[in-house]
């Protein structure tokens with residue numbers, strides 16, 4: 001009989017694959033699945049067991065005994081500590097293979113599909129330096145010095161960053177200058193437990209195509225003393241910095257942005273280009289993290305929707321209209337639905353500024369707006385939690401010819417596709433698109449056709 005593994009014990013294992021959350025997968029001698037942090041498929045490693053459960057266990061690589069051929073030196077000097085990227089040590093082609101399996105596995109195990117048409121992942125042209133937005137928590141180290149960086153995995157301890165190789169390199173000097181600015185002005189730093197102090201997060205945005213930048217301080221208060229002078233100083237040093245904003249978030253908890261954003265210098269938005277359109281992007285409006293991949297995604301959605309000049313398209317969860325405007329080129333009419341008021345406002349401005357006259361936007365939850373509409377084609381791009389069951393019921397009742405489902409979460413995608421297929425749709429194709437190189441996250445576009453059972 002195999003002796004039971006103990007917490008804290010060191011075990012030697014072979015890593016066979018990467019799991020959905022980013023950990024490597026191995027097996028304990030008793031057969032239990034072991035999820036291993038910082039592992040690469042093909043590694044033989046000494047692993048410390050940190051948490052044991054009845055049916056699985058969790059561990060952390062302590063020493064790589066034989067490195068996998070897929071193991072590479074991370075581009076980031078703090079990759080072993082920073083919780084933002086899980087796969088910096090995994091060669092990019094192996095990341096893509098793992099992401100495709102992740103989508104396939106979710107569809108098979110969570111969606112109950114047998115024969116799944118998952119295409120190879122569309123890779124990012126630049127797997128580093130692609131992030132057009134970074135939002136960093138701000139804290140103090142033990143010496144009371146201001147630190148800006150990402151949280152360590154499973155903690156709220158900040159790993160200080162001088163630069164981030166995953167973000168657009170034009171944001172690196174701005175990040176350093178923002179740190180200097182906070183120190184110079186002596187603004188107090190927010191502490192979670194006592195819920196005191198001002199500066200909580202800083203958010204940096206850059207237009208990949210335009211180079212325009214936007215800086216937002218998220219504060220636990222209304223006023224940041226001296227912000228006008230600080231902003232003027234930053235704008236002088238960074239001519240591409242279009243504006244500086246202050247967002248007020250007085251709530252406890254992990255939600256980054258509060259409900260109110262004020263522009264304190266310049267303008268409260270940047271512009272970027274996608275598929276020949278120019279989009280306004282504010283600090284709190286959604287815009288895909290990599291503009292060039294967002295463009296590929298938009299092309300895929302337009303292709304999959306295959307709208308003709310007679311057709312009406314609904315773009316549900318439309319954000320600022322980055323899919324609606326490209327869809328409007330071939331459709332008779334596009335109706336966007338979005339619950340975030342600033343995004344709807346921006347979507348309308350974006351349509352007008354780009355001379356798109358056949359797009360309308362409704363403010364409200366898809367759950368509430370969709371039942372009153374009719375469409376030939378439905379595009380869905382919900383947040384990670386996927387669609388509310390009421391939305392799926394409405395889709396089955398409205399019965400559009402095609403449904404194009406864009407998802408950043410294979411698990412909820414699999415759940416919702418299953419419901420649509422049970423309701424009579426045929427799953428035609430699933431195309432994963434990498435939007436988040438160096439992390440375990442993956443975007444997918446699924447195309448469904450209304451079946452004969454309608």
Ligand SMILES: C[S@@+](CC[C@H](N)C(=O)[O-])C[C@H]1O[C@@H](n2cnc3c(N)ncnc32)[C@H](O)[C@@H]1O
Nearest residue numbers: 286317318319322338339340365366381382383
């Ligand atoms: C993943 S983003 C997609 C945005 C857009 N399609 C794009 O590509 O930029 C999801 C959007 O859905 C919005 N949203 C979240 N829940 C919603 C709901 N129940 N009804 C309408 N919009 C919602 C969010 O505000 C966000 O803009």
